[in-house]
Amino acid sequence: MNRRTFIAAIAASTVMLSAGYAAAQEKIRIAALSFGESGEYMKAWSTEIQNHPAVKDGKVEITVFDGKYDPLVQANQIDTAITQQFNAIIMAPFDLEASAPAIDRAAEAKIPVIVSALKTASTNYTSSIIVDDREGGKIIAEEMAKRLPEGGNLVLMEGPIGQSAQIERRAGVDAGLAAHSNLKLLVDKSGNWSRAEGQALMENWLSAYPDQINGVLAENDEMALGAIEALKGAKVDLSKVPVIAIDGIPDAKRAVESGEMAVTLYKYARAEGQGAVDLALRQVIGADFKPQSEVWKDLMEWKDGTQKDYTVPWLILDKDNVKKYM
């Protein structure tokens, strides 16, 4: 390419870019604030958002912001989204407390905020669409009780202490276990949602409580998968020591299919992600808007799209039904 054609090409592409830009201005613009795009669940969440029918149609433009597991970064991104005058903000708040002032600022700027995936301490959000983490904790405790009818000793791996999912899931686990006095919690500790930390924790517990652990509960799949590696390393029979966790990430579904993990609760990224897009569009477009994601068909009730809080149900995956959701 000689210099002249090069310049011509640049000029042409600039014109095309600005034309595309002008067209983009007609679209509804939604900011999706993921709390960490390097995590599997959040990546699935933002991918589902971008696969929403209205986005595919080109009527809606999504900008994904990566919160990088840092509440300050998320606060900054809300400010950026306000300045950019997005029509709506969908946010998965990394921290319960720290997300509140940022959401208040968006509300003050009259931008609808749909809270998705995790809770916030703010009450100024427009709607929330979240699985019930407390219910999830309770379900895994009950699933454990079903698998250990004679009772036994359990260990529990927790998320980062203080995060809303950790607080809620833990409260649910405690409530679930309270109904089964023959299940005894030997020890609990945070594995920070991490597979590597979960593995190390389990290795240490196997040394500290030799032959005493009858079941493993984890507040997320990653830690449980780490625990499974440690149990396999110690030659523990995984059919006798059930490992039960929450989230339903692909690796966990594979582990359930192969029988290494007893149960995982599937947190349906499509429901939290695409559902949030519909709730946002309801605010932007108004009462005429009809939800477009399939998640409103039989999973959840739309209720005009103006409720404050929507609860996404958990799907309990075990060896029998996991294939359907692979």
Next chain:
Amino acid sequence: MNATTDLANRNTTERRKAEITREFVKSFSIVLVFVGICVLFTSLNQYFFTWNNWLNLLRQSSINGILAIGVTFVILAKGIDLSVGSIMALAGMVAANLVTTGNESPILFAIVAALGTGAVLGLANGALIARINVPPFVATLGMLSMARGLTLIYSDGRPIANLSAPMKWIGSGNVLGMPVPVLIFFAVFVIGWITLSRTTFGRYIYAVGGNEKAARTSGISTRTITASTYVISGLLAGLGGLVLTARTTAALPQAGIGYELDAIAAVVIGGTSLSGGRGSLVGTLFGALIIGTINNGMDLMGVSSYYQQLLKGAIIVLAVIADQIRK
């Protein structure tokens, strides 16, 4: 002996003069880079060059900027401080504990506690490095872990929320239309700049970083100077922790993880040499602004964060290559 001292003094003075010239050229080129990035983003996004976005950008750069100013002192004296991210978490936690519900002391207590915590941990770094000759990388790496451990112990792994109104004001207030964190950042910059370029203490820092032996021979108490740079860095990390806590309205045990790297990046992009003795706070100011601008601008354009990280890394490496070429 006298001859040696004279020679060392003259060397220091000459080095200093050359330093000022170099510093000017460098500062100027970093400003050009910054302006270039701004022009690029302005042409690509209609929201970039707006007053509100500038306020965002400055606010978003202020915490990293405060940390980076402290780290500049350390790096100029040929050290490194990896512990600032952890120190800010502990300082923020200690401060928050004084201004939360049920324990609402005056805001001044929280400020003093945050700065004090930072300074004490910085002094510990300084003592290890200047007194016991632990290499700076190792001493501050140790402190990175110890301060994080102390934070978790002190907080029992739980966040402290419900901060008092004056504490929140530090993070979200405005004075004459300027966000408080930005004003703090600028105040720290001005004080730091005067200290480095207009005081004997500042000149000694350059001397120690440029040639420690010559500095010692010419009668500078190099150990005290070295240790004091870590105290400054710790103190500013404490201040950064205070602002961070106020801004997020909660002190989180996992706050500030990795912030030391962004601070060091700002210093390096700003043209301060990791081998000590060369660099300036003006460079660091723009280094911090460049990092903030890149994050802000690419967020505005909706560039995937995966590419953002790639680009940020590339810019750091390019900055160091430019530094090598200039040498």
